[in-house]
Amino acid sequence: MNHNDIVRQSFKKQAEKFVAYHMSKVEYTDYLIQKIAATGEEHALEVAAGTCICGRALAPYVKDITCLDMTEEMLAQGIRLAEESHIENIYFQSGNAEKLPYEPETFDLVITRLSFHHFDNPEKPFEEMKRVLKKGGKMVVWDMEAAEEPLREIDDKIENMRDPSHTRILSREEFEEMFKKDFALQCEETTLVPVNLKSWMELTDTSEDVQEEITNLMKAELEGGRKTGFSPYNKDSQIMFDHRWLLLIGVKK
Template identity: 30%
Template sequence: MDKYSNTKEFFSKNSENYAKSQSHAKDRDLDILMEMLSPQAGMIGLDAATGSGFTAIRLAKKIGKVYALDMVDNMLLETAKLAEENGLHNVFPVKGYVDSMPFENEKFDIVTCRRAAHHFDDKDEFASEAFRVLKANGMIGIDDMTVPDSIINDLNEVERIRDHSHMYAASTDGWIRILSRAGFTGLKYKVYSRRVSFEQWLYPVEINSPEGKKSLEYFQNARDEFLSSIQWDGKSFQKSWVVITGVKEIQ
């Protein structure tokens, strides 16, 4: 059985909704990712698990070429559509998996992955593949949902209720361990948080769907430590993303 069958089903069904997501398109974490990577003209980039292509498009406006990798055909179609709408001809959608990338060694100056890694079954394999396809002194930039280690299991539990394709999100410390094991050095990170309503968090899942109802029930009965940490007030909470970068430093 394909371990990513749930992910393919979820995103094939919701590709158009994600393409309309203002949070994915314009949230501050995308600005932070670009600032930390400082992409330059002439570079070649890879956006892994590109989704609707928002990160790939932002990169393509700054560098020479961007390969947009995703395993879902509908998401690649949305990426191609977005590139066309922006008048960009340097974005190349590619179908493939993040844990077995269809690229030769040392091809890219930058590898990005934004708001997708919680769908990865094996983050260590992804990080190793990113290290492999990066040139010497190339940079990786990860941007994904996060909470502290003490409540990461709570977050993952409710995220799996909302979306069965959710594998697991990692804490900031977890990402430091993952990237360090892959060989990355010079790790730097920033955590971005903003308040989201329950409905905003749930999107594109319908509030009256079984997943929506079960998710709300989870929040209403969750551990005090979890609710206090995310500042749940019955209608909204603080959602956080970690943006972390590292370098493939070759001595």
């Protein structure tokens, strides 16, 4: 099974639960819309769109938006929710972020959210997104930011235990390096997003034994043991941690 098959398999399981998960909260999409500051004239593209959370939120603020993903079950949820909300300027495309089916400089705005840590070769989809973006257009990448260097390996290991489609979380510096040559960065902000450990593992249908192993690693850190990169804490008798979401918005030179 290649990595794309692993991604499809993982998100096929998540499709129905994904919509209700914390990552869909209006407060996050409102923040994103505010930061993008669309004019209403943009032809927009959401890459690795999943259930099209960003695309559906952005639709009222752009001319039109296309949502592309390679997991049919995720796109089906996006289509259903767009229809329920009577969104008419949204289109859906099955496709791979590593080979976008569009001509160069097609879009005014290209966005992807929480996708890069699922890519085998993150430079490849980034280059594709850049290729289809017009000069003067905005590239928006909102993804997790890596833990500090000594803890990155164990952090990624735990993420992969929970979801085998996870590859590697990039650092702020790695994201900056991709943007550096052809973009002027307008925004670079980190937001802490609280996550309930149990709900996080249930979203991906993580097996009971792996859930127990991950929970024990978190409990050990809470008791002063080995650090995981998650910095877990207790809240209302539940184990929580904060994901670091890094938002970068660049204008193509």
